[in-house]
Amino acid sequence: MKSSLSRFIVATFTLVALFPAFGADWHAKVGAQDEKKGRQVVAFLPNELWIHEGDSIEWTVNADEIHTISFLTTGQIRPPFQVGCPGFSFGAAIFDGSTCVSTTPMVSGQTFTVTFPSIGNFKLVCLVHPDMTGVVHVLDPSSPLPHDQAFYDKQAASQANELLADLAQLQGHHHAASANGVVVGAGKTLATGGGHNTISLMRFVQPELVIHAGRTVEWTNDDPSMPHTITFGTEPQDPFPPSNNVSVDADGALHATISSTADSVHSGFIASANQDQIGAPQTPLEPTRFRVTFTNPGVYPYICALHDDLGMKGIIIVLP
Numbered sequence: 343m344k345s346s347l348s349r350f351i352v353a354t355f356t357l358v359a360l361f362p363a364f365g366a367d368w369h370a371k372v373g374a375q376d377e378k379k380g381r382q383v384v385a386f387l388p389n390e391l392w393i394h395e396g397d398s399i400e401w402t403v404n405a406d407e408i409h410t411i412s413f414l415t416t417g418q419i420r421p422p423f424q425v426g427c428p429g430f431s432f433g434a435a436i437f438d439g440s441t442c443v444s445t446t447p448m449v450s451g452q453t454f455t456v457t458f459p460s461i462g463n464f465k466l467v468c469l470v471h472p473d474m475t476g477v478v479h480v481l482d483p484s485s486p487l488p489h490d491q492a493f494y495d496k497q498a499a500s501q502a503n504e505l506l507a508d509l510a511q512l513q514g515h516h517h518a519a520s521a522n523g524v525v526v527g528a529g530k531t532l533a534t535g536g537g538h539n540t541i542s543l544m545r546f547v548q549p550e551l552v553i554h555a556g557r558t559v560e561w562t563n564d565d566p567s568m569p570h571t572i573t574f575g576t577e578p579q580d581p582f583p584p585s586n587n588v589s590v591d592a593d594g595a596l597h598a599t600i601s602s603t604a605d606s607v608h609s610g611f612i613a614s615a616n617q618d619q620i621g622a623p624q625t626p627l628e629p630t631r632f633r634v635t636f637t638n639p640g641v642y643p644y645i646c647a648l649h650d651d652l653g654m655k656g657i658i659i660v661l662p
């Protein structure tokens with residue numbers, strides 16, 4: 343009896359210490375997807391909220407693609423998502439602009455609550471996805487707020503539906519450049535007044551291809567900001583670099599030869615280069631194409647090592 347009472351007091355005290363203002367609680371979503379998980383909305387929904395000093399926002403992840411909820415400090419160098427701020431917060435945090443706050447990569451059903459004790463306009467980012475941003479406007483309690491929770495709920499739902507529909511339309515328009523070509527993903531980035539939203543198709547657009555032995559298949563990533571891999575056989579520990587048996591063609595595309603269904607070949611990240619920014623060094627070209635020459639007949643299944651859990655898999659059938 344006594345111990346549960348003291349535990350209650352400690353819990354209450356901790357809550358008071360963490361959330362001194364007892365402001366309003368707001369809710370927002372992170373990501374959306376279709377039933378088969380192949381169509382991913384890579385966005386904070388909504389990506390712009392106006393709240394009062396002392397209020398909290400609880401974000402709920404709504405997709406199986408991983409996302410982080412991160413607030414860096416002004417001018418901070420963007421860290422890799424595996425590193426975080428460096429470091430991570432779990433469950434809840436306070437952000438006043440002076441110290442970085444980030445979650446670990448989160449998936450469907452997980453939540454994170456941030457309390458904002460100071461006025462200001464704070465950029466919200468996902469450290470996994472460069473074109474997934476938002477903003478939280480924290481106003482003085484005497485200022486009126488433009489929207490209520492019902493508005494944000496409706497906006498989040500309609501944005502998710504519109505973006506998923508947009509992606510379905512995009513999916514229908516992607517054709518391979520050659521007979522032995524496979525389009526890897528598709529996507530686009532859209533802006534709102536609050537930041538960037540991205541839609542990404544996590545699929546090989548031609549999941550099954552039949553070729554003759556001796557031919558070369560070419561995969562091309564058509565997504566502006568989503569990396570993918572083409573991985574045959576054993577998945578490597580580190581998905582970033584290509585496997586040792588991958589070489590570079592004269593035009594910069596990566597190339598491997600597969601002669602047996604027992605071979606393991608990994609493309610590494612196939613992705614669009616980041617955009618150049620004024621005042622920053624020009625970004626180098628990145629490999630956007632991967633080629634494999636198949637010398638022998640057989641059935642060759644492969645995956646995207648980053649998105650196979652979303653169903654991103656393909657197969658090459660090689661006839662004599």
Ligand SMILES: [Cu+2]
Nearest residue numbers: 570646648649
């Ligand atoms: Cu992928």
